[in-house]
Amino acid sequence: MKKILCLLVLAGAVVAAAVWQPWADDEVAVDVGVDRAIAESVSVRTLTDEITIRGELRRDELQVVTAAAPGKVGAVTVSDGETVEAGDLLLSVDGRQVVAVAGDFAFYRSLDVGSEGADVRQLEEVLSAAGHDVGDVDDLYTEETRAGLAAWQAAYSYVGTAPEADEVVTVTLQANPVGYTVGPVNAVSVRIGPARPTTGGLQSEQTVEVVTTAAAVVAAVAVADSAVPTVSLSTAAVVVVEGRPVVVTLTADVAPTGDLEVPISVSGDVVVDEDYVAPDAIVVIPAGSTSATFEISTVRDDDREPYEDLKVTIIGGFDSLDAVAPQTLAVYDARKEVDDLLDRVGELVDDIAKKRDEVADLEAEDELVTTVEDRLVAVGILTGDQARSGDVSPAEAAELEDLQQKVDDAAEVVRYGTDFITTVEERLVSLGILTQAQARSGDVSPAEAAELEDLQQAVEDVDEDISSGKDGVTILDWHAAVAARDDALDAAIDDVTELDWRAAVAARDDAIDDALEQSDELQDRRDELDVLLDEQQRLDYRLASARETLRVAQAARWVLGDDEVTLSIDDPDVPDEPILVLRADGETVGEGGTATFTIETTVELVEDLDVFYVVGGTATADADFNAPDGDITMTVGQERVVLSIPIRTDDDVEGDETVEVRLLADPSGAYRLSDRDRASMVVESNDLPELTLSGGGSVVEGESSTVTILADQAPTEDTSVAYSVSGSAQVGVDYAVVTGTALLRAGERSVDVVIRTIDDDVVFQPGDMVVADWPVRVGTVEVEEGDYVQQGTSLFDLTEPAFTIRLTASPTDRAQLAVGQDVTVNLDAGDQESPGTITELDDNATTSSTGTETYEGVVTAVEDLVGVDGAVVTIDVVVEESVDAVVVPIAAVLSDGGQETVRVVTAEGVIERRAVVTGMLDGAYVEVVSGVSPGEYVILEIDRS
Structure with missing residues (x-):
């Protein structure tokens, strides 16, 4: 606050007060009757330096939602400026609702069963979050995903397609002579009705995909119906003399369509390279053949050895027909x-x-050489080879003849010079257009002469118009006509040089090259x-x-049968005491058949030999088989004898049982037993359960129907039940693929076959869901209910809910701005003001069509500003600040020869001039870094009135 200070001093202190100059004296006194000084105290305050820039309120556009397919717009439930949350219904196109959902990226393709990818996972996450069960949330679209999508679409009232006719699936039992018999009720049907009208229809491209998949399944089944070979090992001998080969046969029950590769291994008591030579690791059964034989060479040595077992085993293979699928x-x-x-x-x-x-x-x-090319050869433009190497069009030929003429003209001028006058040039001389010197200095063509005569006539016409005073014709028109004639004259008499001739030749040669290029076709x-x-x-x-x-x-497509054989290697140096070996003549025997076992010896008998044995196993003597005597005689000259055990028949469905024969040692020591002194056979029951079907009925698309396979008696072992499906319904389109076999477990009397129908109206389209980081504001809705739209037509756009404050700065202002600076944002509408901070600044300028460069940035305001999109704001930016600065009014600072000074009033009432160092300016005040102290008074001006 300024004050008027009257300074009183003694009149005698200064003699010459009338000539006082305060700007010249260091210390002066003031006459209170004459001088009035205006002073202000030195104060402390905070100074700031601000710039003001312009900005505007904007809502950033997030995305434009377009029509995924052509159709008619249904209900539009959103409007301009509305805020949308996840789960809100936006609009519909042809009955397909467009719904806001949360996610990481926009859906981009149709999805159906079998689809796989990150978009499938996102769809399942959306459905699961909405409370619809999709099974495991993963990247694979399954029937469970379809079921969850159907429930979601039902919740949003999707409109279904036109009703379909009922379709039928018929399940029929197939025979399995070794596992069961087929009863009288061997077929049932499931009628599939149309789904409830809650979902959209199957798209044409999806129908093609499903039918193609179904065709692939049928083809795969055809391959599966081809016979799968069962591979077994066998050998003719059970004892081999050391040094002799072991002959092993691989057999297939059906001839394979391609070579079968069967890996084998050798084990037992034998040692490779000491007792036998290792065979090839893989034996091949050729295509079309049912067997392959290979040998394993045994090694003869001088060591006396007891019987050694050599076991040959098949490695790999599939255990059953189900496993080979x-x-x-x-x-x-x-x-x-x-x-x-x-x-x-x-x-x-x-x-x-x-x-x-x-x-x-x-x-x-x-x-081919055409007539056009013949002419060019005749006039010497082309050679014969050139004519045959390309195809010259009539237009190209005409151009070549014109260029050749220019070459000839230039050559003539170069050859004879221009120091002669043609009849054309003589006429121009006679008309006064050329002088004799000009006529000799150039070569004027007839076309150029005609042009010069026209231009000369134009000069004369303008001259006549001016002379007659014709309106609108001035001396400027005459000068223009003369200039046009003179320019044409200069061009016409321009000298033709050897360079001009070379240029003409080059132009002609280039045209020849272009014409002779082979056709683009x-x-x-x-x-x-x-x-x-x-x-x-x-x-x-x-x-x-x-x-x-x-x-x-x-x-590798074969099933494992008998996977091993075991032989004994006999050392011939060991004494010839009969050694007995027992083997079963088969693996199985049916009820009513005979189980046979063969007892062999290593030497031919020279006398009868009684062999003792016992019969056991899980089969019951006198109930399942007739018990034999317990001994059998091998007669002189024999090397083997067959023991037969009759198997009895019953009507019970029972499991397989075994009959086991074990050789006993001879008390008198007439023979010795080998380690193969026991063998067994499986007694198979011929009684099979009878199977029938029950179930079926009517279902709607998307539901399941159960067909039950019933057995009159439980099987004793797991049994594969074969069935077929037929009818008007299509596999993979109307119902899920079924395996065609069911496993009836041992001890169980029923097994279910589930016919799971497919609701083929349920399919996911990318336009069904709009993905964004909700909540989001709707910008502009481009369509109305009843509009017809094409694919890609803009429906509406989405923007950020909150305004973004965009600043615009000139290059000069941009140099003073930085991210993090405090600002004050002012909006005239409603007289609104809010503090804020600069959060973004462009480093590169944007250049307008007029060449003006501007820089943009973003300001984050503390308070919400109420306005409209595009509203203009002013932004005050503090670019410099001095806190608690010592300041004086800027009017108090004087400049004396480059030194800044102030006039300070001392405590004694004396004004003294004092040098100061100033800092920043802020309006009417300037910072004083040194020279004065707060509380002192400085003179602003002295009033001498």
Whole structure:
């Protein structure tokens, strides 16, 4: 606050007060009757330096929602400026609702059973969060996913497709003579009705995909129906003399369609390279053959050894027909790939042949010499070889003749010079357009002469118009006509040099090269042929790889039968005491049959030999078989004898039982037993359970129906029950694929077959769900109910709910701005003001169409500003600040020869001049870094009135 200070001093202190100059004296006194000084105290305050820039309120656009398919717009439930939450219904197109959902990315494709990827996982997460069961949330779209989607679509009232006719699935039992008999009720039907109208329809591309999948399943079943070989090992002898080969036979019950590779191993008491030579690790049963024989060489040595067992075992193979199913599919896939490649190879061979014919025809056309080319040869523009190497069009020929004429003209001028006057030039001289010197200095063509006469006439016409005073014609028009004539004259008499002739020759030669280039069509056909040849090379490699894959898959498609044989190696140096070996003549025997066992000796008997044995096992004597006597005689000259045990028949469905024979030692020591002194056979029951079917009925799409297989007696072992499905319903389209077999467990009397129908109206389209980080504000809705839209048509856009304050700064202001600076945002509407902070600044300028450069940035306000999109704001930015600065009014600071000073009033009432150092300015105040102290008074001005 300024004060008026009257300074009183003694009148005698200064003699000459009238000539006082306060700006010149360091210390002066003031006459209170004459001078009035205006002063203000030195104070402390905070100074700031601010700049003001412009900005505006904006809502950032997040995305534009477009129509995923053409259709008619139904109810539009959102409006401009509305805030949308996840789960809100936005609008519908052809009955398909568009719903807001949470997620990480937009859906981009249709999804159905079998689809796999991150978008499937996101869909399942959305459905699960909405309370719909989808099973495990993963990347695979399953029937459980479809069921969850159906429930979600029902919740949003999706409109279904047109009703379908009822379809039928018929389940029929198939025979299995070794496992069961088929009863009179052997077929039931399931009627599939249309689904309840809550979902959208199956899209055409999805129908094609499902039918293709169904066809693949049928083809795979056809491969599965081809016989799978069962591979077994056998050998003719059970004892082999040391040094003799062991002959082993691999047999297949059916001839394979491709080579079978069977891995084998050798084990037992024998040692490789000491007792036998290791055979090949893999034995091949050739395609079309049912057996393969291989030998294992035994090694003869001088050591006396007891019997040694040599066991040959099959490694690998599948345990059952059910287990081989994946390998069957692998064979089908490999075979299909080979067939597809062969089809493409055939097509490619035809394409290459056709393309080569096209290239040959075009090359032949290029080699023909036309009448146009004959003329060019005749006039010396082309040679005969050039005429045959290309195809010159009439237009190209005309251009070549014009260029040749220019070459000839230039050559004539160069050869004879221009120092002669033609009749054309004589006429121009006579008309006064050329002088004699000009006529000799150049070569004027007839066309140039005609142009010069026209331009001369134009000059004369303008001259006449001016003379006659014609309106609108001025001396400027005459100058323009003269200038046009003179320019044409300069061009016409321009000297022709050897360089001009060379340029004309070059232009002609370039035109010849262009005309003789082979046609684009020929080059295109050659390029296409190269592409086909490259594809053929790639196909040859792929075909070889696919065939190897098929061979490997076929070689491993077999079921394991008898997987091992055991032989004894007899050392001939050991004394010839009879050694008995017992073996069963088969693995199984049916009820009513005879179980036979063979007892063998290593030497021919020279006298009768009584052999003792006992019969046991799980079968019961005199109930399941007739008990034998317990001994049998081998007569002189025999090396083997057969022991027969009759098996009895009953009507019970029972499990398999065993009959075991064990040799006993002779008390008199007439023979010795080998380690193979016991053997057994399985007694198979011929009584099978009878199977019938129950269940079926009517269901709607999406539901399941159960068909039950019933047995009159429980089987004694797990039994595979075969069944077929037929009817008007399509597998994979109307109902899920079924295996065609069911496993009836031992001891159980029933097994269920579930026919799970497919609600083929339920399919996911990418336009069903709009993904964003909700809540989001709707910007502009572009459509109304009843509008027809095409795919890709904009429906509405989404923007950020809150305003973003965008600042715009000039390059000068940008240099003073930095991220983190405090600002004050002012909005005129409603006189609103809010503090804020600069959070973003562009480093690169944006240049307008007028060349003006501006920089943009973002300001975050503390308080919400109420306005409209595009509202203009002003932003005050503090670019410099001095806290608790010592300040004086800027009017108190004087400049004296470059030194800043102030006039300070001392405590004695004396004004003294004092040098100061100033700092920043803020309006009417300036910071004083040194020279004065708070509380002192400084003079602003002295009033002498």
